[in-house]
């Protein structure tokens with residue numbers, strides 16, 4: 001039997017748990033701060049019990065653990081009960097019940113790398129709107145994109161873009177106030193006008209020539225090379241030139257990446273994606289020493305940025321840093337160094353990873369579809385009969401080349417870009433969505449939907465991008481194709497990325513004969529891909545190559 005004193009103590013503890021829920025529900029706090037408060041409270045309870053009552057130290061410890069468990073249990077059960085209750089604003093949306101209780105289920109699906117397949121299945125089962133978290137909706141509708149991403153009142157980024165709490169910086173990619181984002185984007189955008197982009201062509205051509213030499217140099221005795229790795233190194237080297245000009249220390253095609261810079265960058269992107277579903281946990285995780293590997297790129301980018309700032313007076317051509325280092329438009333104040341360091345790391349990651357990933361997929365699909373590969377070779381041979389210099393403008397005019405790239409992007413960009421509904425709520429595709437809800441269009445479902453791309457939507461068919469090639473009635477819903485997204489947070493590097501991919505696909509196709517090695521498991525390449533925003537190829541793309549001239 002419990003004494004009246006004990007009963008009172010438990011009643012107070014349970015009430016404290018419920019009251020904490022009410023407070024935290026309205027005013028979420030940073031995870032690392034919450035962890036400190038919790039630790040301090042534990043110590044205070046223990047001391048209170050030990051010094052304030054006559055119990056032994058062991059008994060005080062037992063009671064502290066018991067009270068903490070009761071308190072945590074009351075807090076957790078109130079939270080879960082509310083999330084399942086009809087009072088919750090998303091109560092009427094269908095979805096797998098287990099996912100309603102906590103964002104952990106979504107984080108686990110994200111960490112597994114197959115979230116896009118899981119979401120596609122959920123949409124097939126529950127329809128266009130699926131509740132996938134306490135406060136999250138996944139939406140599969142090409143009409144939703146306008147309200148969420150592109151319209152005049154496009155929504156702000158959701159909590160998964162939260163910069164770890166202790167980093168006090170404004171960075172383009174992360175969740176920052178609308179005005180701060182717009183101001184920073186204006187500065188970045190100067191580097192991506194057609195004039196700005198053309199300043200990077202020299203580096204692009206030089207690096208793409210180096211890519212061919214790098215591939216041939218790294219072939220084993222059977223002529224087989226890990227193309228995924230070569231493409232990673234190529235795209236990082238280009239971004240080093242683009243961001244830091246002559247101050248880049250990235251020479252991965254030449255020196256390799258023994259320190260795991262690229263894998264660290266990918267892990268950081270993935271950690272952000274997974275823990276971004278539970279921002280309070282990310283604030284804690286980011287302090288752990290195990291994340292050291294992930295900070296490597298940030299440190300190196302910071303170091304190169306500082307070197308670049310020191311060299312400011314001596315640099316005669318425009319790299320991205322020259323725009324960022326210049327003074328901020330509205331205030332006339334320079335961008336703080338800590339912001340520049342994060343922006344530099346973001347530029348390298350945002351500009352290299354998706355390009356290298358898309359390139360691996362494009363080459364893979366071409367090798368699996370010899371008709372498309374032959375078609376492309378014919379187009380390139382006709383356009384460049386003397387193998388004269390490839391130029392960005394001439395390549396951009398080749399319809400099949402662009403179709404190949406679009407098709408590769410369609411099948412390899414399962415982005416799930418979270419945005420937050422403004423407090424007043426919103427109507428998406430005719431459905432009222434409560435304010436504060438986190439929403440995202442499941443682009444994988446959209447880009448693989450038969451209604452948008454026909455019954456062969458899962459198949460690589462570049463012809464679908466050429467008007468009339470698949471017959472008049474073949475569907476091609478371009479609105480459902482969103483590899484670069486659009487609107488306020490649209491990819492700044494779209495034009496340059498398309499130039500990079502056209503240049504590399506053309507250069508590889510014209511310089512090399514490529515095929516799969518004899519024992520290569522072609523199916524496993526796709527089934528072993530994991531996407532946690534960054535793409536992890538657990539089976540790299542191995543390709544057998546031979547220089548074209550030698551082959552003839």
Ligand code: HEM
Pocket residue numbers: 172173174185347350351352354355358413415417483484485488489490491492493494496497
């Ligand atoms: C195939 C290549 C690429 C793809 C598929 C791609 C895709 C995207 C997507 C979907 C976003 C929106 C991300 C979000 O809202 O979470 C984005 C943003 C961004 N991308 Fe790209 N990107 C590519 C290449 C590049 C390149 C080459 C650069 C730079 C040279 C670049 C720079 C950026 C930047 C700076 C942002 C942030 C824009 C903002 O938040 O306002 N991207 N990209």
